Amino acid sequence: xxxxxxxxxxxxxxxxxxxxxxxxxxxxxxxxxxxxxxxxxxxxxxxxxxxxxxxxxxxxxxxxxxxxxxxxxxxxxxxxxxxxxxxxxxxxxxxxxxxxxxxxxxxxxxxxxx
Amino acid sequence: xxxxxxxxxxxxxxxxxxxxxxxxxxxxxxxxxxxxxxxxxxxxxxxxxxxxxxxxxxxxxxxxxxxxxxxxxxxxxxxxxxxxxxxxxxxxxxxxxxxxxxxxxxxxxxxxxxxxx
Numbered sequence: 001x002x003x004x005x006x007x008x009x010x011x012x013x014x015x016x017x018x019x020x021x022x023x024x025x026x027x028x029x030x031x032x033x034x035x036x037x038x039x040x041x042x043x044x045x046x047x048x049x050x051x052x053x054x055x056x057x058x059x060x061x062x063x064x065x066x067x068x069x070x071x072x073x074x075x076x077x078x079x080x081x082x083x084x085x086x087x088x089x090x091x092x093x094x095x096x097x098x099x100x101x102x103x104x105x106x107x108x109x110x111x112x113x114x
Numbered sequence: 115x116x117x118x119x120x121x122x123x124x125x126x127x128x129x130x131x132x133x134x135x136x137x138x139x140x141x142x143x144x145x146x147x148x149x150x151x152x153x154x155x156x157x158x159x160x161x162x163x164x165x166x167x168x169x170x171x172x173x174x175x176x177x178x179x180x181x182x183x184x185x186x187x188x189x190x191x192x193x194x195x196x197x198x199x200x201x202x203x204x205x206x207x208x209x210x211x212x213x214x215x216x217x218x219x220x221x222x223x224x225x226x227x228x229x230x231x
Contacts, residue, residue: 004157031217042118042203042221043158056216091157100217101146101207105157 002026004106006092012112013082021077021109025094032075033103034067035091043091049075082113117141118206120222127229133191135225137204140185144206148219149178149189152201161202162189194229201226 005024013019025032030051035043045059049069057067064082069075079086089110093103119138127133135149145166150158164171164178164187171178177190191198204222 033217033219035219035221040223042120042205042223043219045218045220048216048218050216056218059218093157095217099163101148101205101219102160102163103217103219105150105159107155107157 004092004094004104006090006106006109008109009107010110010112012114014114015082015084017082017113019079019082019111021079021090021111023075023077023092023106025073025075025092026104027073029094029096029104030072031095031097031100031103032069033093033095034075034077035093037089037091037108039088046077079111082111084113087111087113115140116223117144118204118220118222120202120204120225122225123223124226124228127194127227129196129229129231130193133189133194133198133227133229135189135191135202135204135227137187137189137222138185139187139206141206141208141220142185143208144220145209146207147178147180147187148205148207149176150203150205150221151198152203152224158203191227194227196229196231199227199229 032049034046037043048056052072064080089108091108093105095103148163149161152158201224205219
């Protein structure tokens with residue numbers, strides 16, 4: 001299909017390890033967002049890309065979190081020295097110029113840190 | 115600080131009746147509001163939106179009402195169908211510096227809607 005895809009769908013890691021989560025947005029969408037959803041909560045904004053650049057990274061919780069989008073399409077969210085509190089579903093969304101709020105979400109990556 | 119709140123964790127409705135989902139917000143800078151629907155193991159799907167210059171927007175069975183003075187919005191689904199059973203999230207965005215909307219969404223906690231046949 002032509003929707004937003006995310007890999008892996010599930011990731012289990014040990015405390016202290018490094019993980020990478022990948023997002024493939026809808027072709028042609030220049031805006032890309034990462035959100036994190038903890039159990040019983042709504043998605044929480046992490047970072048927004050417009051093209052290759054991070055236009056707003058105010059939601060990243062600390063410097064262990066980093067995201068890139070080198071060619072303006074696929075994005076990777078990187079988490080260093082994972083902690084148990086990082087366990088959540090990480091959602092990626094993309095959008096067209098026009099009405100950026102009307103975003104298309106991927107199915108998410110469920111990260112579990114043991 | 116929860117800027118968008120959905121105080122009802124769940125709602126149960128009979129098929130064919132009206133479902134009313136509520137949402138409150140505290141940030142006066144929010145100027146665009148949306149409802150997203152989420153099925154298990156899927157990402158949220160955009161449902162309907164409303165700009166702060168309006169007080170109502172309708173799309174088929176779905177209507178969103180905005181009361182800016184009360185900082186309250188609601189989603190009405192009429193008639194409700196079993197396929198509407200899902201988690202519904204209210205979301206809001208604000209204009210950023212320089213008059214640009216980045217599309218950064220602030221979500222509520224969600225309301226689980228169950229429509230019984």
